Amino acid sequence: MQSLAIIGGGLVGASLALALQEGARERGWRIHLIEPFEPGHEYQPSYDARSTALSYGTRLIYQRLGLWERIAERAEPILRIHVSERGRFGAARLDARNEAVEALGYVVENAWIGHCLWQALDDEVVVRHCPAEVERLEPGTAGYRLSFTDGQRLECALTVLADGGRSSLREQLGIQVARRPYGQTALIANITPGKPHGGLAFERFTEDGPMALLPLQDHRCALVWTRSPADATRLAQAHESVFLAELQDAFGYRLGALQQVGARHLYPLTLIEAEEQVRSGLVVLGNAAHSLHPIAGQGYNLSLRDVDALSAALLRSEAPLGDLALLQEYARRQRFDQRLTVGFSDQVTRLFGDSGRLVATGRNLGLLGLDLAPVAKRWFARQAMGLGTRAG
Numbered sequence: 039m040q041s042l043a044i045i046g047g048g049l050v051g052a053s054l055a056l057a058l059q060e061g062a063r064e065r066g067w068r069i070h071l072i073e074p075f076e077p078g079h080e081y082q083p084s085y086d087a088r089s090t091a092l093s094y095g096t097r098l099i100y101q102r103l104g105l106w107e108r109i110a111e112r113a114e115p116i117l118r119i120h121v122s123e124r125g126r127f128g129a130a131r132l133d134a135r136n137e138a139v140e141a142l143g144y145v146v147e148n149a150w151i152g153h154c155l156w157q158a159l160d161d162e163v164v165v166r167h168c169p170a171e172v173e174r175l176e177p178g179t180a181g182y183r184l185s186f187t188d189g190q191r192l193e194c195a196l197t198v199l200a201d202g203g204r205s206s207l208r209e210q211l212g213i214q215v216a217r218r219p220y221g222q223t224a225l226i227a228n229i230t231p232g233k234p235h236g237g238l239a240f241e242r243f244t245e246d247g248p249m250a251l252l253p254l255q256d257h258r259c260a261l262v263w264t265r266s267p268a269d270a271t272r273l274a275q276a277h278e279s280v281f282l283a284e285l286q287d288a289f290g291y292r293l294g295a296l297q298q299v300g301a302r303h304l305y306p307l308t309l310i311e312a313e314e315q316v317r318s319g320l321v322v323l324g325n326a327a328h329s330l331h332p333i334a335g336q337g338y339n340l341s342l343r344d345v346d347a348l349s350a351a352l353l354r355s356e357a358p359l360g361d362l363a364l365l366q367e368y369a370r371r372q373r374f375d376q377r378l379t380v381g382f383s384d385q386v387t388r389l390f391g392d393s394g395r396l397v398a399t400g401r402n403l404g405l406l407g408l409d410l411a412p413v414a415k416r417w418f419a420r421q422a423m424g425l426g427t428r429a430g
Contacts, residue, residue, distance in 0.1 A: 039066050039067070039068055040065070040066070040067050040068070040195050040358065040359045041067065041068040041069075041070060041192075041193075041194045041195060041359075042058075042067060042068075042069055042070070042194050042195060042196040042197070042198065042359055042360075043069075043070040043072060043182075043184055043192060043194040043196070043197045043198065044069065044070065044071050044072065044198045044200055045072045045172050045184075045197065045198065045199055045200060045201050045207065046072070046073065046198075046199070046200035046201035046202065046324065046326075047071045047072065047073025047077075047156075047166070047168060048073070048152065048200065048202070048324070049090070049148065049151055049152060049155065049338065050200045050323055050324035050325075050338075050341045050342070050345060051071060051073070051198070051200035051201075051323075051324070052071065052152065052155035052156060052159070053103075053155060053342060053345050054198060054200065054323065054345045054348065054349060055069050055071050055155075055159055055164050056103055056105065056155055056158055056159060057103060057345055057346065057349035058349050058352065058353065059159065059160055059163050059164060061349070061352070061353040062163050062164075063160070063162070063163050067163075067359065068163070068165060069163055069164045069165065070164075070165045070167060070192060070194065071159070071164050071165070071166050071167065071168070072167040072168070072170050072171070072172055072184075072186075073166070073167070073168045073169070073170070074168075074169050074170065074171045075168075075169060076168045076169045077149075077152055077153065077156055077168075081149060081150055081153040082149070083112075083147075083256075084147075084149070085228060085256075085258070085300050086227075086228055086300040086301040087147040087148065087149050087150075087228070088147070088148045088149075088226065088303075089145050089146060089147045089148060089228075089252070089254060089260045090145070090146060090148055090151065090338050091116070091143050091144070091145050091239075091252055091260075091338075091339075092109075092113070092143055092144045092145070092146055092338070092339065093142075093143045093336075093339040094139050094141065094142060094143055095339060095343065096143075096338075096339045096342050096343075097141075097143075097144060099342055099343070099345075099346050103158075104158075105154055105155070105158055108154045108157075108158075109146060109150070109151060109154050110144075111150075112146060112147060112150045112255055113144040113145070113146045114144060114145045114146070114237070114253045114254050114255045115134075115140065115141035115143075115144055115237050115253075116134075116141055116142045116143040116144060116145065116237060116238075116239045116252065116253060117133070117134050117141055117142070117236070117237030117238065118131065118132060118133050118134065118142070118237065118238045118239070119131070119132040119142055119238075119239045119240075119241065120238060120239070120240050120241070120292075121240075121241045121242075122240075122241075122242055122243070123242070123243045123244075141237070142239075143239075145239075145252045145253055145254050145260055147254075167186075167190075170186055170187075170188070170190075171186065171187045172184045172185065172186055172187075172207060173185055173186065173187045174210070175197065175207050175210065175211060177318075177319065178193060180193075180195055180319070180358075180360070181193060181194050181195040181196060181197065181319040181359075181360050182194060182197040182319050182320060184197065194319075194359075195319060195358060195359035195360040196319055196320070196321070196352075196359040196360040197319060197320050197321075197360075198320075198321045198322075198323050198348075199320070199321070199322045199323065199326050200323045200324045200326060201326055202324070202325050202326060203310055203325035203326060203329040205322075205326040208312065208322060208326050211317075211320075213312055213313065213314045213322065214312075214313045214314070215310050215311060215312050215313060216309075216310070216311045216313060217308050217309070217310055218308065218309040218384075219306075219307075219308045219309075220264075220307040220308065220309065220331060221266070221267075222247055222264045222265065222266065222267070222270075222306075222307045223264070223265060223266070223267045223270035223271070223304050223305065223306050223307060224262055224263070224264050224270070224304070224305045224307055224332055225261070225262075225263040225264075225265060225270045225273055225274055225302055225303070225304055226260075226261065226262055226263075226302070226303045226304075226305065227261045227263075227299050227300055227301065227302045227303070228254065228258050228259070228260055228261065228299070228300040228301075229251065229258065229259045229260075229261050229285070229296055229298065229299055229300075230257060230258055230259075230296070230297045230298035230299075231251075231257075231259055231293035231294055231296055231297065232293060232294025232295040232296065232297055233293050233294035234257065235251075235253040235257075235259055235293060236253075237253050238253065239251065239252045239253060240252075240289070240292065242288075242289060242290075244288050246265055246266070246269065246288070247263070247264035247265045247266070248264050249261065249262065249263040249264065249288065249289065250262040250332075251289065251293070259293070261285070261299075262332050263285070263288075264307065264331075267306065270304055271304065273302070274302045274303075274304050278298075278299055281299055281302070282296045282297075282298075282299055285299075305332075307331055307332075308329070309329065309330060309331065309380070309384055310325075310328065310329040311327070311328050311380065312326065312327045312328065315327050315369050316362070316365035316366055316368065316369045317362070317365075318360060318361075318362040318365070319360035319362075320360075320365075321348060321365060321368075323341065323344055323345065323348070324341045324344075325337070325341070327341075327344070328340065328341075328376060328380060330379075330380060330383045330384075331383055331384065336379050336383045337383075340375070340376065340379045340380075343372070343375060344372055344376075347368060347371060347372050348368050351364060351365075351367065351368040351371075352364070
């Protein structure tokens, strides 16, 4: 019996386990899902729950996996996107109706996605090691040997590192990463607006950094506000009334008077790309492979397309699990999508982070032109929906 280990049972790792589950059952594979933090057996809604923007392309993947109907129970559709720059007249507007889709994307609480994923896993195929942690990886004759902190050992033909952007195992294996710090910190929080959001998502660029307000269930919006590290720290510690006043000034009154802010969390922003994503018997996946700026909402959706491509490559091949040529072909096929998505996210971030007058003027005209040019607007919409590298 061939075995594969997925180190990291978060959204990316659990999605890979689900994507491989039926094929593994047919082939007699055993999937070991290793996660240090045991999720609750029951979903508990919370005002302060972190959320993720799922693209329309991600919905299609979860539909194929038979999970979307469950996820959709707590998914708030993004019907329109409004992109603007503070103090300037240019704006771009995207509408799901113009793209002939039900929604451009969806905003879902991470805890709900995780709950749906873990509930869908079959214990006859997926062995859950939780809570458990791998402290050492060593290459063997056919794959890798995993040593757990509790002394347990496991040998697998294929090991997938999906343990996040600060993966210590990635560093232990000597996999180098390219880092490009943005010199910014993302402040994440949930907001209650004065007016119903109506499925409208906002991407707003200011001289102090970009922000996004995304529609959530229960009359809330998810805020991603990018500021300098010092300013983000100050805002995170400010009294609620002070924070809401500054946010109101930066965002405006399109959603009325902002009424409540929940717990505020800070995340320093750095573009991280692993210089190796595959070795014989090893794949680096998710944030361990590439960690993007959150403002364009592309990071998790790119990771899920990697999951989709990797599972398809493994299940259609007759080669042994961990075969280097098979994994290299997977990496080659995903390289274009990754470069396009990382480049799109990075360039949008850097373009709108430049406060020079000429750049700002050109940027404003570009937004106005984008709103008036159907071909360019459709390309931008397909990128936002995670369909930029798909036919159609």
